[in-house]
Amino acid sequence: MKHSVLLSLLLTVSLAANARTPVRPYEEWEATQFVALSGHQPSDYVAPDNNWEILYCLRTPHTPAELRATGVGCTDSQLMLLEVGGLIAEQEGKWKTTIPILDREQTRSLRSFADGVAESVYTANEADFVNLAGTIREAGFGNNVFSLLFSYLLDGRMWTKLVLFEEIENHSTWSGCYWILYEPRDGMKCGTNSYGDQDLILTYTDSRIARGSATMDRYAAEIARYGKVTDDGLITELQPYGMTDSQGNVPIPVIGNMPDAFHGITQKLVDAITTELKANCGDLATRYGIEDEKTAMVVLYHEVMWSLTDRLIRDGIVSVPPILTDGKAYENRLCDVLFFVGGGLMQ
Incomplete structure (x- = not known):
């Protein structure tokens, strides 16, 4: 009887040890x-x-x-x-x-690490962030500061500086990076879309704030060809959203027309952020097993980008355009989250 009880206990312990936590x-x-x-x-x-x-x-x-x-x-x-x-x-x-999948503790650790990198970037370059925002306002685009700092600098120029898709991982149907973290992060989350020849750029929290793709593509084509909207029907369609005046003039930033200071400060920030990332991305191999340097750079920067965005908002260097928090009530301010880049953003 004692042997039977002992066997039962051993079996119970064995089953418990082999029990798998549901994914x-x-x-x-x-x-x-x-x-x-x-x-x-x-x-x-x-x-x-x-x-x-x-x-x-x-x-x-x-x-x-x-x-x-x-x-x-x-x-x-x-x-x-x-x-x-x-x-x-x-x-x-x-x-x-073969892809990074981080559990709860690893995800929290990564985000804490990224916060530290972002803090280092921000502390060393705060004056340049302030100056870039000021330069945009002086150029007459005060309502577009958030869109330009996020979608042009952080979610645009930085990615083209860091990596090209074909330089990361090449697979049968995709190239680039794919990774999975335990849970979405808190804080501001927005995205960047492009229209036309990827030259009309939209910052969004809900991409439905944009007009239909065909309309956005026509708008982009008119700006690319004429520098304004010449089609009377399109002017009538776009005016309620602040995208043009009655004469077809567009109130959104055209990057090629921005002052030299804008381009100079942007490039300075791109270089500074990249340098800080390169100094830290090697730690991701030992911390999280992300051994490919370019993949590590992408994963780290993706978190740093959000940390920097949160800090820019918190310190008042940028403010979130009202249309990003209430797209219906502020649909007449769609122009605040648009800009045009001749040749496309990811060039």
Whole structure:
């Protein structure tokens, strides 16, 4: 009887030791795709069946048999799909995830680390941020300060300085970086869209504030060709949104027409931020296993960008345009979150 009880206890301990904590649903994580596409995007490979569970569990290398023994169902076709998608690779008979997936503590640690890098950047370059905002106001675009500092400097010029898609990771249907953090971050979150020949730029929190794509493309084409809107019907359509006056003049910044000081300070900040990032991105290999330097740079800067944006808002260097907090009430101020870059932003 004692042997039976002991065996039962040992079995219970063994089962507890091998019990697997369920993987949180993919939708609860923050997945970021900084990619150029030639077919399917990375998330397309993760969505089917339990591919996300497989991808997460392969952060630790396993053979298919070992993976199944932990309770994770997987087929050869699933592994093949994830391999084609560039998300796992086989090494010495075991499969391993090839993209950064950070758990809760790693995500919090990364963001704390990024906050420190952003603080270092801000402290050393605060005067230049202030001067850039002042230069924009002096040029007559005080309402566009936020859009230009975020979408032109931080979410535009910085990315073209840091990396080209083809220089990071090249896979069968995409190139670039794809990484997954435990949860979305708090604070301001906005994005950047482009229209026309990627030369009309919109800053948004809800991309529905823009007019239809066809209208935005026509607006971009008119500015590119004439420097104003010449089509009477388009003028009538755009006036309620502050995008043109009755004569077709556009009130948004055209980057090529901005003063030399704007370009000089922008370049100075791009160089300063890049230098700070390069000095710190090596730590991501030891801290989080992100060994590719360019991928580490992208992941780190993505967090630094938000930290810098929060700090610029907090210190009053920029203010969030009202249309970004209430798109309906301030739809007549769409011009505050638009600018034009001849040749495109990512050049």
